[in-house]
Amino acid sequence: MQKEKPYKVKLSIMPFWSPLTPPMGIACLKSYLEQNGYSVRTKDYNAISSLFDFGGRYIALMKSYTPVDRMGNIAMVGYDVLMAHLIAYNNRDDFSLNDYHELVRQLILNNFFYEATDEAIENLCELVEQFYALLAEYLINDIKEKDFDVYGISCYSLTLGPSIFAFKFVKKYFPEVKTVMGGGIFADQFNSNSLELETFARKATYIDYFLLGEGEIILLNLLESNFKNVPRIIVSDKTVKKVCLDDIPLPDFSDFDMNSYPQLVAYSSRSCPFQCGFCSETVQWGKYRNKREEKVVFELRSLTKKYGKNIIVLTDSLLNPNIDKLADALLEVPPEERFYWDTYLRVCDMAEDMEKVKKWRKAGLYRVRLGIESGSQHVLDLMDKRITIEKIKSNLQNLADAGLKISTFWVVGFPGETKEDFHETLDLLREIKDNLYEVDPHPFYFYPSGQVDSESWEKIYGYESIYEDKYNEMLMCTYYKLNCQPCREEIYRRLELFRERCEECNIPNPYSLIDIYHADKRWKKLHKAAVPMLNDLIHSGSAIVDEYRDSIVLR
């Protein structure tokens, strides 16, 4: 038995990060630190419906003011506005009310390209105010006992505003507590080489330490150092040992109410062996590593047994390198214990082979999340994506024939994407609509560092801030755009055309569980072999009906 260590640690994640699965990052840190003798409590504020609901209410309110032809992908871009608004709220006292309102107007203007009315802005601000009042109530309740010495938050770009609020709050009442920020936000926006991180760290005096990248070892080292002689920004870079995935304990979900999450979560690898230009996975995780298949299978079986759930989201950046071996190992799981898994995959040669796809399906593959990115070969080549349109089509056909749900991600307005390129994307959508379970388009985002191609874009095109300096101060960081074609307004116009095409083709982009329910109904109608609906999986316990899976006979 380890001797108990001097620090008690509290780790949280703030809204708005959909509670589709329990948060993996802090569950991994909890088990790792506890194995090393620390006592750790974790909390997910997204699991509190009344708090999380505010995100949807904000989007619904914004939708009610947005002209139909400016809507774009509001379910997603709306969160970009909300995210920035939530950050600015924390700093509004340092500016005039007029500046604060003007910033919200600018956010809407630069994301939806229309001038919002005073009434719209006041009502959106009022909602944000209500959200923070409720968050404060929950925070007081959670910290009043002061049963911790170190307060950490796992932060994504979408959760930055409420994370700032919580850090400030904790520091105000307990200045002696050490505050630590980690999480996916450091993959791109606050990458270790970025000016953004430096600027943010300078302003965020209530955050004592910033831990970038894989967190287990650097957080443990920080605690073991007793906070003596350590820099404020610590990076898990090449000089830091990486954890051996076979040796670390299972993530610990024991503090979460697992009934509030429809799916479980696990992983079999970290990082990715590819290097697509716009992506930051390899920047975040470094060298690609995976677990032994037996360990993964053991974990998946233990999780499903322990929590009585039968669907697991794999958080691997990409499963292609392991999928086939993993499927072989999962075929050995006894039928009464069977479950489903959901993963990121890349268009590949393996999926050209229907026998392989059927094997994955038989082994429980449920949904694939594929980065299609564009329907133009020219753009795919610019991205160094190393896939062809023909292969996209044939992969999708096989996956859909096996009834797998196919979620696809698209980048609109990649630097150099011409009108013709974009129209090829629209044409492709129409052509393959019945093989698309879900389509999630994103405008191209640029970060001066943190993407594989950041530096070369910077050299070729140059870039500028989207907002004026005054607003960047309020947002505590700068959001940039490249000086290239398509320009920002054109990117968002294309996003709108993209949405219209999806609407015309009846291809959904489900975000909430209820959207997923409707999307599942459509998928079932389109594909005889369709996997069970998520809602049925959630409520069926071990009695899952899946005739197609049962009927597959492998050669």
Next chain:
Amino acid sequence: MEMERKGIIEVLAAIFPNQTIDIGDDDSFIDKLGMDSISFVSYVIGIESKFDIEVPDEYSLPSKLDTLNKTYDLLGRERG
């Protein structure tokens, strides 16, 4: 209204079998019954099949359909 109330209570009772559904017209299912995003989906599906309607998108947030009164409004709207 009585028929509707009875139908809604039946839907709720199936979702929360261990609770007595003693609920006022404006009581929130979230506060009173602990409705979360998962049970909310069951609620929408239950209402759709019980009353043979399609719940439109704008009701897809728990806070938009978390009381008897809000559900009566929806039924009134969808059933004309």
